[in-house]
Structure formats: C-alpha cells, structure tokens
Amino acid sequence: MVVLLIGPPGSGKGTQSARLKQWLGIPSISTGDMLRHEIEEKTALGLEAEKVINKGQLVDDGLVGKMLMARLATPECANGYLLDGYPRTVSQAKFLSQFLESTGRPEPLVLHLEVPSSLLIERISARWSCPRCGHIYNVLNSPPRALGICDDEGEALTQREDDRPEAIRERLDAYQEWTEPVVEYYAKAAYCKIDGNHPPNAVFAAIENCVNQYRLSEDH
Ligand SMILES: [Zn+2]
Secondary structure: OEEEEEOOOOOOHHHHHHHHHHHHOOOEEEHHHHHHHHHHOOOHHHHHHHHHHHOOOOOOHHHHHHHHHHHHOOHHHOOOEEEEOOOOOHHHHHHHHHHHHHOOOOOOEEEEEEOOHHHHHHHHOOEEEOOOOOOEEEOOOEOOOEOOEOOOOOOEOEOOHHHOHHHHHHHHHHHHHHHHHHHHHOOOOEEEEEEOOOOHHHHHHHHHHHHHHHHHHHOO
C-alpha cells in the first residue's frame, strides 16, 4: 500500500512514521533525506541538485520527481511505501497520481496529522540543548535539574535559531501554505484527518484504525 503522511513540524510525525513503517513493513521515504543522500553519494541527480542549491535556488519538482521515481522502483518498495513530506504542491500530487497509475498502484491513503499551532509553538520552543555535550532537554517533559543549565557539566543551555517561537511561526505559516491545496487535492481520495493532540500511542491507534478501514474498503 501507499501511504502519504502529512503533518506540521513538532506534530510527532517522525515517531508515527517510524511506527507505521515497522507495522506495515514498508519503507518510509522523506524527499528531504532522499535529496541529501543523493548529494552525499554524488549521483548524477545529486550533482544536478547540488548545483541548483549552491545557486541558492529551490530544487524543482521535475528533479525531485525523477529521484523519487528511481527510488520507488527499487525492490525495497515492491510492497508499497510511506511518503513523508511529499507531495508538497498540487503539481507534485498530480505527478504522483500519474506515477501510481502507471505502476499499477491504487490511490494512496492520506494521513493528515493535525495539531493546533499554539501547541506546536509551545512544544518546539520547549527544546533547549547543551552547546558542550549536545544533550537535548525539553522543559515540558525532560527538563534539566536546574533551569537553563546542563545536568552534566553545568553549561548554559541554548536554543536553536529554528526552535525560537518567531522562527516556528514562520515554518508553520509555510507549512500551512503548501498543505492546504494539497489536502484539497486529496479531499475525495482516501483521506483521514488524525487529531495529533494526544499521547503517541493514542495517535497511533487512530492511524491503525484508518489503515484498517482503508484496507477493508478498498481491499488493498
Ligand atoms: Zn552538557
């Protein structure tokens, strides 16, 4: 089966994707990781992408699509796959639909993890790390013993630029902007909205439910 997992930063998407991958026995593919891998391995597509990135431009749909098709044709993907963070545009979604049809795959199951923005900002901005040992603390659920100080060697904790509330708001706005049209595109497909504002086990139970219903209804 083919699963698309959509969710904002801080929604616990990584955790759920890892569990789904294990449960369904299919690989989880993130186009961001795929791009980094191709660049590291210096493949033809990787070198092409690197040139674009070095010019400060965004890698276009065509190139991402080519990478993805090559990856999805590998034996590892024979029983299906989970796509994490793709498609990000309606044109990528259309491309994916054509690709699935041409490879004899059914429509994907779209899992849309939703968490209120205010909660995401609270969750992400709770992350602080130690510049000396790299230990990551979360002031909400794994705080250091003394506020703002690393337990190991007493170093003052710092926050990643990306994890500051202002930066998170920007990331969430960008996410909202690309998600809306993509979700609309899949509105008539096998689409499940999942309330991500619950403990990970409860969120996964809701995901399992959707997957089971999808299997029953479409006989996948
Ligand atoms: Zn430390």
